[in-house]
Amino acid sequence: MEMRDIEIFLTLAEELHFSRAAERLGVSPARVSQSIKKQERRVGGTLFDRTTRAVSLSPLGEQLYRELKSGYRQIMEGFTTARATADGTAGTLTLGTLGPHSMRIRKTLDLFLERHPNARIQHREIQPSSPLDLLLSGDVDVAYLWLPIREPDLTVRPTTHTSEVLLMVGADHPFAARESVCLEDFGDCAVVEGQSIPAYLEEVFNPWHTPSGRPVRRGPKVTTWQEALSAVSSGQAVAGVPAEAAEFYPWPSLAYVPVRDAPRCGWGFVWRTSSETPLIRALADAAPAV
DSSP: OOHHHHHHHHHHHHHOOHHHHHHHHTSOHHHHHHHHHHHHHHHTSOSEEEOSSOEEEOHHHHHHHHHHHHHHHHHHHHHHHHHHHHHTOOEEEEEEEOTTHHHHTHHHHHHHHHHOTTEEEEEEEOOTTSTTHHHHHTSOSEEEEESOOOOTTEEEEEEEEEEOEEEEEETTSGGGGOSOBOGGGGGGSEEEEOSSOOHHHHHHHSOSBOTTSOBOEEEEEOSSHHHHHHHHHTTSOBEEEETHHHHHOOOTTEEEEEBTTSOOEEEEEEEEGGGOOHHHHHHHHHHHHO
């Protein structure tokens, strides 16, 4: 039995209507009828009971449907897997994100996996104090990071997601009761210092100088996000953060104050240009669709 005949039989068994089955398959009703008659001659029995008003599976047809359906599905899944392997969209993609930001791109990830069912995503956490380390070392294939990224060996695909910048302070800090602060106020504070972060990336949230030119002091050096939270909540320093931090880390010992003159922060997918794969491009291509 040819694959096309199997498709015709299974489709008619589901539709139980010759015209609908033909329309679904893109053939004529006569082609469906001819195929079913040929299959009935081959098996030596009636597969469908036909009347002027209805079409139904015969007991023999029901048996054949059960046995062919699972096998047909396995065959088609095999072809799908082979195509995905051939075009490079099968396999595991290691994605690095900062804390809650995997939630911000949930719809993008869902669409990517829907489009490429043979792909898998493995998550790794990126520390804000060293945002590029896992990417440059090859421990993650692609990272979702705040922008801009100016490294010459990295490719950036911006997304439409942006974040408001907040100043994270201890609950007892003088700024905690304010409705907002400005960038000039950073000159009155000590901010946490990153571990291995380019100066231009650190400046997005924690400027080096105020608009009037005053230097912004650096406080304790932190290596993890948890250390930053602890340093700020204990009053050792403050930290500029994306608005998501207030949503996901509402510690009673912390306060989040809008920085009214800070530009919104953009985000994007970033990967090593030399290691670009069809799987990485497929993930990045899902973002504009969402």
